[in-house]
Amino acid sequence: MNTAQKTNPEAAVEIPGKYQTVGHPLLDDPKMTVRSTSVFYAEKQAIFDVDLDIGKNEVISMIGPSGCGKSTFLRCLNRMNDTIDICRVEGDLRLDDEDIYSKKIDVVELRARVGMVFQKPNPFPKSIYENVAYGARIHGLTDNKVQLDELVEKSLVRCGLWNEVKDRLEEPATGLSGGQQQRLCIARAIAVGPEVILMDEPCSALDPIATATVEELIHELSENFTIAIVTHSMQQAARVSQRTAYFHLGKLIEVNETSQVFTNPEHKLTEEYITGRIG
């Protein structure tokens, strides 16, 4: 921390007023658009005026030092921040051109369309079957048990979990290994047929082998879903994502093709981060 050659990150990002995100934050024909978005926890601002597009069927990763607001930003996208009393979101966020913060949008519906996977695997302390079936039940997606069984099987198959759990669907999900639990959480999220899946450091609680399995799964899912993933592992970002967004102290510094971000970053801060000088 006290090495002389390291630039003080706070001083470096001191751009008064509107700062400019470098790279290509905006896209043609995006799935989600985020404009002039700021987030506050009570008086404290956690996200500063971010503009970003998330493309159809792309995997975009968000990286940055811890506490820079990655989770906060991600949670804006399905309004999970609504559950925090002191949290206030400003700006214009759209999913397929629909303002997701407008009064007409029901968060229940929104969260069915924008699913979420959390850092720590958090299966419900119920059976494996019930975990996957839960979303379908509350959203009324199936009419009968046969359809529900099918949906559960399909979701588990897609997450590569079916063969591992098909004989123990009625057993508690908490008995699965960490990696299996996380894949179950992904199965649970895709069972309701979302368009976008948000993942907040989905592998940080997993061992390397489980991480590899989940990364492979993310890769497969990207064919059908738009995925926004927060990660603290640059290797992971490089492996799974097409675009990478670098956050720094609540500001979106740079958005570019992943390969470019890791080989030829445009912004000084990004470079310092990926070369390990900030972190």
Place this chain on the structure above:
Amino acid sequence: MTEQITEATPMKDTTRSLREARLKKRHAAEKRFQWYGRLSIAFGIACVLFLFYDIISKGHGAFFQTYINMEIEFDGEKLGLTPDSSEEEIRAASFNSFFKKTLREKYPAAETRREKSQLYAVFTSDMPLILRDMVIADPSIIGTKQTVSMIADDDTDVYVKHALGTDSDISRMGDFQRSIVDDLHQRGMIEKKFNAIFFSNSDSREPELAGIRGAITGSFLTLMVTLLMSFPIAVATAIYLEEFAPTNKFTDFIEVNINNLAAVPSVIFGLLGLAVFINFFGMPRSVPMVGGFVLTLMTLPTIIISSRASIKAVPPSIREAAMGMGASKVQTVIHHVLPLAMPGMLTGTIIGMAQALGETAPLLMIGMVAFIVDVPGSVTDPATVLPVQIFLWSDSPERAFVEKTSAAIMVLLTFLIIMNSTAVWLRKRLERRW
């Protein structure tokens, strides 16, 4: 820090011996502390054992009752009845004089008034009524001889249990009565049987006829009212405060007050119940409904506090998972939080109910201390409860009530132990969940 170390290095041996001395002290202190703990636990166990020994040694006798098996001739002439007599005729007959006459014939030695009354006093004063009920139940016994298992009077009972064959004079019996009991004993007519009366009768002025059925029923009805009122209210309050209420001055105020309420002496709740339910709403006195309301006020804070604690203990990640799936707040609570918090809530409820079961003071305030002979049939019948019954008996002068008191305490403790063990069991199950 650095200076100390450099200074100490040349005196390695002294530091070591210093350290060793210090270590010894520390070990000694640790040992001492462990012994304090052991001693206090031993003291606690000794107190409990003494309490149990005292109660059981005093109370076990109450589970047995002395009976006197005596042959009685239901002489139709003496009774003025025939086997064909109607129930009304039987009711009108004087079983009192019949019973006394029968006894006098068996013990002609009773000549003076005093001796005669001592003879009658060997048996419970309800004996003529019991004989009448026997005849009503089966009139054909008129004109036959029957061996009747007659309930002994409490003095006889105490004498048989504690003084028979010894010189001690612990009962209030006269010499003549004593000689009769000794005689009955010698002739093998005295028998100690399981005291079913204690469980099937309600309170009575006669110790040998007094039982706890009324009090148990009263306790049960009162607790039911308490449970039905307090559980839903407390759970709803806890859920609202934990999951829905905004954190502001007002909810802080409510929280502080709930915690304060838990510390209010229960007798105050009794006074409140008296003022509100009886004087203001005009509800009847001495009834389980009002008792239940008062105990609800008393147990609410207990259940609310433990329910909130068990809701708090549900990991936030579960709520996040449910909300992230698109569950509404209410769905999250009902589908996920409540099932996980329920064992803890039930534990708190059972502990609250156990408190309520043992509570006396507030019930005295609303008149549940009356002498009530009938078993209450509903929550609006006058009733008493087990701890109040204990209180009443412990206040009675008859020696026989001493063992009744202890026996009733044993029954109450049994209920409390069962309830608390259930609570512990539930808590264990809760722990096993995650």
